[in-house]
Amino acid sequence: MDRNAFIESLTKEGFPDAVVVTREANVEMEIHEHPFEAKALILEGEMSIRMDDEVRAYRVGDVFNLPANKPHAERFGPNGVTYLVGRKQSGAA
Template identity: 55%
Template sequence: MEREEFGHILAAEGFEQAVTVTREPDGFLVMHTHPFEAKALILSGELRIKTALAEQTYQAGQVFHLLAGEPHAERYGPEGVAYLVGRK
């Protein structure tokens, strides 16, 4: 998916204006939650998200979606990761 198309989807679904997040190579965050729903487009690198139900790896062009309060852990690839995220 392209950045412009993703921006239109976020707007249509009521997400706030997207911001770009970058994370360091081989970094991680242990299990945690956010008080907001998040939908993000991977711009570069790799991100692995683990929830209670599944573990999935996302790469450039792919979108992930987390509900508010959904426990998850994150692990970043050897080149780190950059993603465009909308929150609501």
């Protein structure tokens, strides 16, 4: 997906303005969770996300979506990763 189409999809899905995030090479973030839903487009580099027993790799042009409060681990590729991400707070239960 290209950047403009991604930003348009975020707007349609009610995400606030997206931000660019850069992570260092070969770093792994152990299992954690976020209080927001995240939808991101990989701009440079690559990363892997492990949720439950599944690991998925994401490269330039790929989009990933993480539900709010979903435990996951992240690993950034040998050249790090830069992604454009929208974050939407989960509703209070």
